[in-house]
Amino acid sequence: MPKEVVLDLPKLTVYGSNQATVENYGGIIEYDEAHVRLKTNVKVISISGKNLELKTITDVDVLVEGDIDKIEYE
Amino acid sequence: MFLVRLANFIYGYVVIIIEGMFPERFLNICARRGIYLWNVKKEGKYQISANISVRGFKMVRPVAKKSRCRVILKKRRGLPFYVFRHRKRKAFALGAVVFVLLLFVMTRFIWVVDISGNVEVETSRIEKVLQEAGLKAGVPSMGVDVWHIQNTVMTRLDKISWIGINIKGTTAYVEVRERISKPEIFPKDLPCDIVASRSGVIESIDAVSGQRLVSIGDVVSGGQLLISGAIDSKAGEGVRYVHAEGEVMATTWHEITVEIPYREEIRTRTGKSKSKHMLKFFNFYVNFFINDRISYENYDRISYVKRLSIGKNLVLPFSFHYDNYYEVEVTWRQRDINEALELAGQEAFEHVKGIQIKNSKRELIGEKLKVTYECLENIALKKAVIREDAKDNGKDIRGGDN
Numbered sequence: 001m002p003k004e005v006v007l008d009l010p011k012l013t014v015y016g017s018n019q020a021t022v023e024n025y026g027g028i029i030e031y032d033e034a035h036v037r038l039k040t041n042v043k044v045i046s047i048s049g050k051n052l053e054l055k056t057i058t059d060v061d062v063l064v065e066g067d068i069d070k071i072e073y074e
Numbered sequence: 075m076f077l078v079r080l081a082n083f084i085y086g087y088v089v090i091i092i093e094g095m096f097p098e099r100f101l102n103i104c105a106r107r108g109i110y111l112w113n114v115k116k117e118g119k120y121q122i123s124a125n126i127s128v129r130g131f132k133m134v135r136p137v138a139k140k141s142r143c144r145v146i147l148k149k150r151r152g153l154p155f156y157v158f159r160h161r162k163r164k165a166f167a168l169g170a171v172v173f174v175l176l177l178f179v180m181t182r183f184i185w186v187v188d189i190s191g192n193v194e195v196e197t198s199r200i201e202k203v204l205q206e207a208g209l210k211a212g213v214p215s216m217g218v219d220v221w222h223i224q225n226t227v228m229t230r231l232d233k234i235s236w237i238g239i240n241i242k243g244t245t246a247y248v249e250v251r252e253r254i255s256k257p258e259i260f261p262k263d264l265p266c267d268i269v270a271s272r273s274g275v276i277e278s279i280d281a282v283s284g285q286r287l288v289s290i291g292d293v294v295s296g297g298q299l300l301i302s303g304a305i306d307s308k309a310g311e312g313v314r315y316v317h318a319e320g321e322v323m324a325t326t327w328h329e330i331t332v333e334i335p336y337r338e339e340i341r342t343r344t345g346k347s348k349s350k351h352m353l354k355f356f357n358f359y360v361n362f363f364i365n366d367r368i369s370y371e372n373y374d375r376i377s378y379v380k381r382l383s384i385g386k387n388l389v390l391p392f393s394f395h396y397d398n399y400y401e402v403e404v405t406w407r408q409r410d411i412n413e414a415l416e417l418a419g420q421e422a423f424e425h426v427k428g429i430q431i432k433n434s435k436r437e438l439i440g441e442k443l444k445v446t447y448e449c450l451e452n453i454a455l456k457k458a459v460i461r462e463d464a465k466d467n468g469k470d471i472r473g474g475d476n
Binding site: 027028029030031032033052053054055056057058059 | 116
């Protein structure tokens with residue numbers, strides 16, 4: 001069974017350095033061109049970089065596109 | 075991804091600006107309520123732009139109120155809005171409809187008949203037979219009875235041993251194979267003589283059946299009887315006729331006279347050129363030139379055709395024809411004597427190809443070169459025997475119960 005379903009954990013998929021998908025997130029805390037902070041069940045995922053865009057937003061996932069420098073858990 | 079974008083375009087979407095202190099809250103509520111947002115981008119300090127479907131946009135008002143944001147509609151995009159904006163342009167709509175219809179109709183006809191595989195039978199001849207059988211440019215591809223056409227061509231053109239017709243899109247590919255004609259064989263059960271096919275000196279005679287009439291060293295002339303099919307029986311029973319068979323090798327002389335190509339034509343382009351363009355649709359030509367006279371004395375014409383097609387097989391009945399005329403200056407170059415003789419020799423040799431050559435002699439006669447080839451070849455040629463008893467009753471020459 002997939003962990004993100006059983007344990008209700010966020011799942012982060014990163015392609016190169018310009019696309020990241022966060023599945024099973026709780027909500028958007030902050031969004032601007034340099035930072036995207038997403039609430040999850042465990043910690044806050046903070047993505048920082050340049051020209052960040054939210055390519056799609058649904059109730060289960062967020063697709064962040066742009067020049068990603070850092071992905072942190074806060 | 076492309077499919078999603080296409081669907082968005084077809085259903086239509088709007089670009090909105092969300093203005094407020096906490097636009098993130100707006101995004102969260104939208105996500106929770108199942109309002110799909112994409113291409114979310116920060117525009118200013120308190121502004122975010124986003125794409126939203128038309129259906130979602132209608133549900134956005136309470137969300138905006140709850141998140142204390144202002145939603146401004148910036149752009150309408152997609153097919154429904156596009157059609158709405160151009161709803162009064164009737165000719166445009168008509169054009170679009172006509173375009174689709176025309177495309178649909180035109181791809182249902184055959185516009186090109188492509189014939190390949192023929193070497194000796196001219197393409198135009200096959201084309202003509204195909205046309206009469208019902209395959210030509212302009213016929214609906216559904217109505218082409220391939221079976222019938224193949225049969226018609228096969229029966230009408232003896233030279234063709236196989237034909238295959240493939241219809242792909244608007245092109246009919248016709249592939250043919252030609253029959254290799256069988257050599258003329260003298261029927262084995264009929265009596266015959268062997269005569270000389272040309273004059274020469276006999277080197278060897280190998281008579282399998284029949285009566286030898288000449289011997290080694292004899293000089294024979296063309297048509298002379300070499301091996302007779304009529305055998306005189308010694309017992310006095312009369313003449314017996316057989317199918318004479320054998321090989322007669324003889325030294326023969328082939329005299330070939332060819333012109334010596336002292337001069338060579340050289341065509342050089344002067345740099346002047348003219349071109350004619352034509353547009354062809356169906357069977358009509360539209361000329362793109364007024365003065366259609368080519369004033370050059372000598373010219374090379376190079377034409378090419380560009381067909382309008384969708385992909386490789388869906389050729390449409392529109393084509394562009396280019397004719398380029400290049401003025402050329404014709405000069406004659408004097409060839410080196412050895413080079414000219416070499417060329418003439420090669421030409422002469424073409425005539426005796428396949429024959430064993432023993433010797434050759436070259437002679438210059440005026441402007442011409444005479445080459446005499448001394449060859450060794452089989453001069454046996456079968457010829458129907460004329461029977462004396464057949465002569466008596468006047469007709470039956472070929473009957474052979476003897």
